Every structure is written in C-alpha cells, then in structure tokens.
Amino acid sequence: MPKDRELNVLDAVRAPIEAARGLPNSHYIDPATIAEENEAVLRRTWAGLAVGADVPEPSDCKPIEFLGQPLLLVRDKDGTLRVFENICRHRGMILVEEPRKIEGAIRCPYHSWCYSKDGRLVSTPHVGGPGQNSHPQMNRSDLGLIEVRSHVWRDVVFINLSGDAAPFEEVHADLLSRWSDVEKPLYHGGWDSWFTLDVQTNWKLAVENYCESYHLPWVHPGLNSYSRLEDHYHIESPGNYSGQGTYVYRQLEGQDGEKFPDFDGLPDFWDAGGEYVAVYPNVLLGVQRDHAFAIVLEPVSHMQTREHVHLYYAQPDTDAALRQKNATQWKTVFVEDIFVVEGMQKGRSAPGFDGGRFSPAMDGPTHLFHDWVAGKVAALRTERDA
Template sequence: MPDTITDFAAIRRPVAEARGLPNPHYTDPATHARERDRLFFDTWAGLAVAADVPEPGDARPVDYMGVPLLLIRGRDGAVRVFQNICRHRGMILVAEPRRIEGAIRCPYHSWCYGTDGRLVATPHVGGPGMNTHEAIDKATLGLIEVRSHVWRDVVWVNLSGDAPPFEEVHANLIARWTDFDRALHHGGAESRFTLDVNCNWKLAVENYCESYHLPWVHPGLNAYSRLEDHYNIEAPGLYSGQGSTLYRQIRGADGATFPDFPALPAYWDTAAEYVALYPNVLLGVHRDHAFTIILQPVSQGRTVEHIHLYYATDDTAPDLRAANAAQWKTVFQEDIFVVEGMQAGRSAPGFDGGRFSPAMDGPTHCFHDWVAGRLAGVQ
C-alpha cells in the first residue's frame, strides 16, 4: 500500500475529526524513501551537533539516510558539511571520525583536499611524476558542499539547496526562545549518549510532542511536574511540543545547582519547554541547561537518538552533569517500550492511523498535518 493513496485530506482535518498517518508511513520502504526526499532533503533537517567536531581539523563522517556526508571544522573554525566523496572516482574519503592533520587525502589515488573543500593536490594525474593536467581544473573540482546552518549548536542541512534561509524558515521559534539566545556549552563525554530504538522516527517525534502519557510512562517525572502543569505548543507547519510551568532544578548532595543562563525573565524560574522542530530535532530548554536530540532514521523501523546536554558555562561540576545525564537517560529510556509498541502495532492491517484527543493530542496532530502537507505537495 504505497503512500500515493493516502487520504491526506483526512489527516489534515481539524484535530477533533482527523485520522493519523496510516501504516505504510511507518512500515513501507517505498513510503520511507519518499518521506526522506520530501521531509528531509527538501527542508532543513538536523545532521549532527557542532560539538561533534570541537577543534579545527576534526572530521566526522555521517550516513545521512544513505547519503555519505562529512562534517568538518575548518582551520578557520567554521563548521562545514561536504559530500564525503572524492571528485575523481567517488571514493569515500573519511571512514571514521578523526583529526585531519594536513589535507583530506583520498585513500584510492591520493587526491587531496583542504578542510575548506578545495582540491589542493592531484598526484600523477598527468602521468608518472606529472601532478597536473590541462583537463583537470582543480578550482572547479573541490568537494561538493552541502548547504548548512548552525543554530543552538545543531548543524542543520538542506540537501536539495532549495529551502528558504534557515533564519527565515524558523524565525518563529528563534523569536520564541530569544531569552535563550546565549552561548551553549556542551557538557562533554558524560553529556552525550545514544539510544537505538526499533521504531520509525516519526513515532519518536509524536511521543515527544505530547505530555498526555506522563502519568503512566513517566510516573517519577509526573510526581513533581504533573500532567496538569503542562501546556501544548503548536506552530502549524513548523514545530510543536509541550511546556511545563513547574520545572525543578537538579541539586547535588551539597545543594549545588547549575548556573542559570544569564538575564532570563522570571518566568523561566519554574518553566521549561520541549519542542520538536520538524522533521527530526527535539529540543528542551530550562533555566540552567538545555538538551538536543537528533533523530537519525536508519530504516523505516529503526531510529538512533543522539542526545546532547548543554549548560550556561563550561565549568559545571562533572558529578552534577553525570547525574543530570543519568536522570534524562532514564526518562528517555522509559519511552522506548511505547514507541516500539506503536511500531509493532503498525503491522495490524485494520489500523487506519488512529484518532487524536482534541484536548491532549494537538501537538502530535500538528506534526501529522505537516507531514501530510509536505507529501501532498502543498507546503
């Protein structure tokens, strides 16, 4: 059942009347491939974080839904993304994360590139001992750069190159979180972890969007930040999520807390917000830390979640950072059985996508509406 016969109009109805995306959008490889093109390649999607390449020369290969990309920090400190292939015969250039000490050298014929993508050397290209040839114009054969933008340390990419500027597309959320327009400091090794989940990436987005499941899936969290302390966030066509009016800081054994981000309005003393920025980046902001989750779709039924925690300063206590990471890891692990259970449920042939609670599922419906609109070609 290909997605070409999906009734997108039924999905895009008001939340009280709408159905969810039907099974093929979670189980069908052909539908998954079409979603890749329309929902990821034609938009701004999250690739990695700039903290993955902290020093000049650091390079990290990334499999971006089947496309080999290279994340690299240049000698000038700028983070760039290139196709991870040599312009000679298409050989993969960098197979593992590493520091580029000199040039990026192709392991096949030793063509060499600078960290800014320029082709700088072509050994024996004109014959033995002849390193130039009139037919090989190095100025036009640099690495193929992928359009990218860094916001909140996330490296966003637009593979097609056709999307409007990132700042224009996401001006709404940038303005909403202008209070958090501050430097972010990655917490280091203890503040990054991954979760390998057997579900379609969209189910991870849907679950993150809503607070409806808190009492049953996160009883510990719900004990102090209750369902009734949450509110829905909906920006149709852009993002959706939830907010809490009762955020409680983590404290060390000595009562210490993380430093707050500077100059925050009093509202954020007890508030927090959690937003899914479509298609695949989940963001959380609090007075004293933030986190980013980049969803990496591996297949229609498998997703890797890359979680990173950030702080207002780079000198926070390691034990408190470790405790905070452990706390969030517990919360995110509690969601795994839910998203994997929904994935298994998508094998039931009679399931038509389900219905939404008009009061509680608005953020999830907002995401379904975005998916349906892009696939229908009206966004």
C-alpha cells in the same frame, strides 16, 4: 493504491483535529512510501544531522551517513563548520572512514587527491602522467568537494540536501523569536553529557511521543510526581514545530545542594518553566533555566532510529558529579519512552489500524506534526503529477 485515493488519505490526516486520522500504516512500514516521504520531509527541508560538539576543535572531522548518503562533517582551521559529500571527485572513493583530526589536507586513500578543509582541491599527484601533478583538462577549481547546505543553531547542524529550502532563519523565524530570551551561549558538557539510544521504531513515532505530555502519568511516573500533567501546556506553530511546556521545572541538586549556574538575564518565566519542542522534521530540543538539550533523530531504517542526546550548560566548567547525575536522570526519562514507541511501531503492522484519532484537548501538538508530514508528501505528489 490509486493516486487519488492516496491524496484522499492524506486529506483525512490534514482534517481538523476533531475529525482527523493519523498517518496510515504505510508511512511506518512500507519502504516505497517511506522513500517518497524521506524525499519530501527529510531531503527538502532543514533536517538535523549532528551537533557541533561532534567536531569540537579545528581540523576535527566526522563521517556520517544520512539516508544512505555519505557525508563529512568538518571544522576547518578557522573553526567554521561545514558539511561535504564524503567522496573524492575523481572516482567517488570514500574519503574518511572514522572520526579523526585532519593533519594537513583531506587525502583520498585511492589516488591521493587532496582537499583543504574548506573543500578546495589542492593536490592531484601524477594526474597528468608520472611526475606530472596537473593536466590542462583537469581544472582543480571545478573539482572541489561538494558542499551540502548547512546551518548551525543551538549547536545542532541542520542540512538541506535538496539545496532549495527557504533560509533556515526564514523557515524558523517564529521559533527563533519565541526563544530569543534563551538564545545564550551553550557549552556542551563533554564526554559525560551525551548518550545514544538505539530504538526499534520509525523516527516519526519518537517525534510524536515527544510532542505531547498526555502520557506523563503512566510512562513517566517519577517526572509526573512533581511536574504533573496539569502543569503542562501545548506549544503549537503549524508548519514548523510543536511540543509542550511546563510551569514546574525543578532544578537538580547535588549532595551538598549545589546547582548548575543559570543562563544570564532570563525573564522570570524561566525561574520555574521549561519548554520542549520538536523542530520539524527530526530535532527535539529542551531548554530550562540552567541547562538545555538537543536530540537528533537519525533515521537508520524504516523501523530503526538512533537518538543522539546532548546536554548543554550555561558555563564551560560545571560540576562533574552533577553533570553525570543530570545525564542519568534524562536518560532514565528517555529510556522510559522506548517501550511506547516500539509498541506503536509494532502496532503499525495491524491492518485494522487506520491511523488512529487525536484528542482535541490533548493531542494538538502531535496532530500538527502529522499534518505537516502529510502536507509535505501531498505537495511532492502534486508536483510530480503536474
């Protein structure tokens, strides 16, 4: 497609919602288009990689591949969480293959170069010849692990692979302000409070579906029976995040009426309210009076997404049976969405589909996400053509 035609298509996506079309099929099925989009919206922004609970204790580490890039999530001895490229600076060998606790240093299995948990190169055995562990031309201070810019918020580890995005606090100042009342300590529920869903869809369709409540009556009849479509409202912050909220959140109860403890000091709204936002590009957050969740969408391929779901509570010790009931309830809701996002992915192979249309009354949050993606891609194309 000619470049001017490509930009015109994106202009149609960015039009006012009454006239806009959705992203074209190529953004869901064409490897070249998706590679360009990945650069614009995943590498150059603050993308979600993992959660701090993946490395809960000092010296824990976890290797993660993101967009084909080998990364290493490490919590150092002081509890600071860092992200490094998971390669030795000597010959590019992968350092860590499986999640584990680092005893001592991070040691390369190839030539045994060793790195501290804060990334410093601390040992280079025989680098100057047998028995010579240094060499005048090998400056250890220049050969530490390559750190990836990261920021942790609500236990989500965000990364900026390009290294040149504006500070996280600046990019998401509006959301940080909106949720300042619920900026409370979060305690991961543990082994029974996370699960992973493998879904045959492009990651963007999971975001689009999460943004809106329009589908509740047909896809989530159980949820809609008490938190109805008409109880929901739109959350819209152009260029940053969008989603939905409800005025009717019903607390989960155990067999004897027990409930999770509330977060301290919440305004009255949260007595029965809940909010659910997609933090662009790939993090889905939910918050209620007594628990919260984070979903990090891993873009495995153009048509495969791994949804990493984690549940958090206001106190470190909560009732195990109630936690498991809560995880089961949320898993049921999220599984109900799978046929929808997989069906839309299959639909993107229909050449007659032109991106679809948006209901001005119901699809505002989803349109904002499309507009954001299109804007990022258009800016990248303009930059490259300059």
